[in-house]
Amino acid sequence: MSVQANLLAESSCESCPIRYRAVCARCEEDELALLDQMKSYKTYAPGQTIVWAGDKVQFVGSVVTGVAALSQTMEDGRRQMVGLLLPSDFVGRPGRDYAPFDVVAANEVTLCKFAKAPFEELLGRSASISSRLLEMTLDELDAAREWMLLLGRKTAREKIASLLTILARRDAHLRLASASSNVRFDLPLSREAMADYLGVTLETVSRQISALKREGIIELEGKRHVTVPDFARLMNETGDDSDGGMLT
Amino acid sequence: MSVQANLLAESSCESCPIRYRAVCARCEEDELALLDQMKSYKTYAPGQTIVWAGDKVQFVGSVVTGVAALSQTMEDGRRQMVGLLLPSDFVGRPGRDYAPFDVVAANEVTLCKFAKAPFEELLGRSASISSRLLEMTLDELDAAREWMLLLGRKTAREKIASLLTILARRDAHLRLASASSNVRFDLPLSREAMADYLGVTLETVSRQISALKREGIIELEGKRHVTVPDFARLMNETGDDSDGGMLT
DNA sequence: CCTTGGATTTGATCTTGATCAAGGTAAGGT
DNA sequence: ACCTTACCTTGATCAAGATCAAATCCAAGG
Numbered sequence: 001m002s003v004q005a006n007l008l009a010e011s012s013c014e015s016c017p018i019r020y021r022a023v024c025a026r027c028e029e030d031e032l033a034l035l036d037q038m039k040s041y042k043t044y045a046p047g048q049t050i051v052w053a054g055d056k057v058q059f060v061g062s063v064v065t066g067v068a069a070l071s072q073t074m075e076d077g078r079r080q081m082v083g084l085l086l087p088s089d090f091v092g093r094p095g096r097d098y099a100p101f102d103v104v105a106a107n108e109v110t111l112c113k114f115a116k117a118p119f120e121e122l123l124g125r126s127a128s129i130s131s132r133l134l135e136m137t138l139d140e141l142d143a144a145r146e147w148m149l150l151l152g153r154k155t156a157r158e159k160i161a162s163l164l165t166i167l168a169r170r171d172a173h174l175r176l177a178s179a180s181s182n183v184r185f186d187l188p189l190s191r192e193a194m195a196d197y198l199g200v201t202l203e204t205v206s207r208q209i210s211a212l213k214r215e216g217i218i219e220l221e222g223k224r225h226v227t228v229p230d231f232a233r234l235m236n237e238t239g240d241d242s243d244g245g246m247l248t
Numbered sequence: 249m250s251v252q253a254n255l256l257a258e259s260s261c262e263s264c265p266i267r268y269r270a271v272c273a274r275c276e277e278d279e280l281a282l283l284d285q286m287k288s289y290k291t292y293a294p295g296q297t298i299v300w301a302g303d304k305v306q307f308v309g310s311v312v313t314g315v316a317a318l319s320q321t322m323e324d325g326r327r328q329m330v331g332l333l334l335p336s337d338f339v340g341r342p343g344r345d346y347a348p349f350d351v352v353a354a355n356e357v358t359l360c361k362f363a364k365a366p367f368e369e370l371l372g373r374s375a376s377i378s379s380r381l382l383e384m385t386l387d388e389l390d391a392a393r394e395w396m397l398l399l400g401r402k403t404a405r406e407k408i409a410s411l412l413t414i415l416a417r418r419d420a421h422l423r424l425a426s427a428s429s430n431v432r433f434d435l436p437l438s439r440e441a442m443a444d445y446l447g448v449t450l451e452t453v454s455r456q457i458s459a460l461k462r463e464g465i466i467e468l469e470g471k472r473h474v475t476v477p478d479f480a481r482l483m484n485e486t487g488d489d490s491d492g493g494m495l496t
Numbered sequence: 497c498c499t500t501g502g503a504t505t506t507g508a509t510c511t512t513g514a515t516c517a518a519g520g521t522a523a524g525g526t
Numbered sequence: 527a528c529c530t531t532a533c534c535t536t537g538a539t540c541a542a543g544a545t546c547a548a549a550t551c552c553a554a555g556g
Contacts, residue, residue, distance in 0.1 A: 072397045074487055080400040082393035095383050100390050123379065130378045131371065135343050137385045142348050144392040145330035149320045151399035152328040152447025156543065191504065199400025201544060206505055223504065223551085239322055404513065439534065452513060454535055470522085471534065 031126055038114050044068075044105040050091075051103040059113040060092030066109030067188040070101045071196060081197040083144065086170055090136050094120050107188050151199045154239050159198040160208040161237035164218065168228055183228040212237070282370060286362050292316075292353040298339075299351040307361040308340030314357030315436040318349045319444060329445040331392065334418055338384055342368050355436055399447045402487050407446040408456040409485035412466065416476055431476040439471075460485070 041064070044050050050068060051057055063085045070083035082101060085091060091103065091111065123130050150162055171185030187194075191209075195202040212218045217234055219227040228234050289312070292298050298316060299305055311333045318331035330349060333339060339351065339359065371378050398410055419433030435442075439457075443450040460466045465482055467475040476482050483490065 070393070072393070074397070074401065075489065076487075078401040078487075080397040082396045093386055095379065096386065101393065124375050127372050127375065127378065130375065130382060131343065134378060134382045134385060137382060137389060138341055138344065141385060141389050141392060144389060144396065145318070145320070145349065148330045148392065148396060148399055149322070149328040151396055153322065153326040202504080203506085203545080204543060207543090210505070239324075239326075241323060438532095449514060450534080451515080451536085455513090458535070 031122065031129065034118075034122060035114065038118050040113050042111050042113060044109045044111070046105055046107045048105045048109075049102055050105055050109070050111070051099045053099055053102045055099050056097055057092060057099045058116050060090070060094060060116055060119050061111045061113040063087050063089050063091060064110040064112050067106040068109050069104050069106050069189075069193065069197070071104060072101055079196045080199060081193065082147075083140070084197065090133070092116065094123055094133065106190075106193055156198075156200050156204050156208050157211070157237060158239040159200060160194075160205060160212065161217075161234055162240065163194060163198060164212075164226065164228070165234060165238055168226070168231070168234070181228075181230050181232075183231055185226055187224045187226060282366075283362065286366050288361050290359050290361060292357045292359070294353055294355045296353045296357075297350060298353060298357070298359070299347045301347055301350045303347050304345055305340060305347045306364050308338070308342060308364055308367050309359045309361035311335050311337050311339060312358040312360050315354040316357050317352050317354050317437075317441065317445070319352060320349050327444045328447060329441065330395075331388070332445065338381070340364065342371055342381065354438075354441055404446075404448050404452050405456050405459070405485060406487040407448060408442075408453060408460065409465075409482055410488065411442060411446060412460075412474065412476070413482055413486055416474070416479070416482070429476075429478050429480075431479055433474055435472045435474060 044066075053072065065087055068085040068091070069081050070085065071079055071081045073079045084106075085103070093099075094116070123133065150159055154162065167187065168183045168185050171183075189197065191202045191205045195205045198205065209218070209220070212234075213220055216229070217237065219229065221227070292314075301320065313335055316333040316339070317329050318333065319327055319329045321327045332354075333351070341347075342364070371381065398407055402410065415435065416431045416433050419431075437445065439450045439453045443453045446453065457466070457468070460482075461468055464477070465485065467477065469475070
């Protein structure tokens with residue numbers, strides 16, 4: 001939910017459209033100038049690991065384009081994705097030196113980076129930035145907790161439908177679930193990545209997608225392009241309240 | 249993990265031992281005085297709902313004693329606990345008016361409350377409080393994400409062992425997993441609450457606890473009092489790395 | 497055009513944990 | 527002491543999803 005809220009927030013700015021929206025919604029001019037000085041861009045190839053869990057991390061930043069995934073792996077190889085980073089999402093942990101999780105580029109990802117130390121210094125002085133960052137973190141926490149409900153209590157079918165709903169909303173920039181029928185979008189994740197996100201196997205992902213297709217709830221062109229002829233019908237499969245969580 | 253980190257943080261203070269540690273680790277004297285003026289205490293009975301999801305919430309605060317649970321319920325009654333609030337944990341969401349989840353007292357809970365508006369006002373001025381709150385929120389986010397791994401990928405046995413480990417650590421104030429054998433503690437949660445936290449049924453919780461008992465990994469006196477004769481052996485059942493996540 | 501390898505789909509079977517159904521246990525009330 | 531009630535344990539059965547094992551698809555390269 002909160003991810004969407006973020007995407008739909010204030011309008012963007014020329015030089016770094018995403019960063020401005022995400023971190024600096026309420027920045028003063030001089031703060032923006034400072035941030036501009038310390039920013040840099042970097043692009044990562046699909047599948048590339050941006051940060052390894054346990055690494056010392058020297059930067060914070062925002063996703064500009066692409067999709068990155070936060071994930072954890074157990075010794076025996078079981079993997080769980082614990083967060084999706086979409087454009088405008090913040091990456092990094094002010095006040096913490098080591099990354100708690102892997103950050104992996106799901107497709108080609110561009111980050112807008114700030115050196116960590118000066119950013120933290122600015123954070124210590126600017127109430128506008130730190131309070132904005134607190135809000136964003138609280139939103140992430142809410143999103144994580146909604147995902148806990150999905151992981152702990154939803155069926156495989158509900159999990160898939162929930163993920164498709166989120167991706168569809170993101171791509172279509174829908175404000176309300178019911179706002180538009182016939183949504184089309186591309187899956188930014190492989191079946192395996194979806195499985196790791198949903199806490200199921202890739203076979204289960206494939207079977208559930210096939211089932212939704214067979215029932216006409218979604219249509220597929222190729223493996224990755226999805227059309228949802230009736231969004232409400234997909235929503236009905238998520239197990240969520242019909243209001244789409246707009247209250248939060 | 250982070251919950252433990254919090255508990256093991258700086259020493260406490262006379263008038264409101266918990267709050268000082270949690271929110272005001274780096275407060276100035278005058279900020280403490282302000283907080284003292286606006287604080288009040290309230291006690292809730294076991295099972296009582298402190299906040300309903302969707303409610304307008306007028307306070308923030310800290311847990312002083314007892315255990316409270318954050319939880320979500322689906323229309324058909326499926327329930328998932330999405331956070332445990334132990335003494336010193338922060339409750340509430342500065343900058344947000346409505347509660348996203350239910351908050352329920354698992355046993356008798358005492359809260360130290362601050363009126364939300366003046367607290368937020370202080371937050372807007374005090375870099376020390378807002379940065380501390382950001383850190384605490386990031387810790388909660390890490391804890392939520394570790395729980396996602398548990399919910400998505402661990403077996404029932406690993407889930408139970410993980411929960412027991414966390415509760416044992418909390419109660420025994422262990423610094424390291426291996427620091428002490430023969431840990432004893434009381435379960436603050438019913439079987440049903442544990443089930444809702446772990447994303448399984450209460451029967452599964454009961455069976456797995458019985459299995460661990462049968463194998464001598466834990467001992468039970470009554471339903472609630474647990475003894476762990478060899479902590480490392482319990483840890484081995486959690487599926488986690490042996491280091492116990494001390495790096496984060 | 498053909499080959500190749502990764503990604504995906506599909507099928508058959510198995511396992512874990514859910515569900516359904518009794519019993520057991522202990523604290524509190526009468 | 528006896529009953530009530532809430533909570534917990536245990537057993538039998540079932541089903542969702544995991545696992546194992548082929549096919550199939552398709553884009554990239556030769």
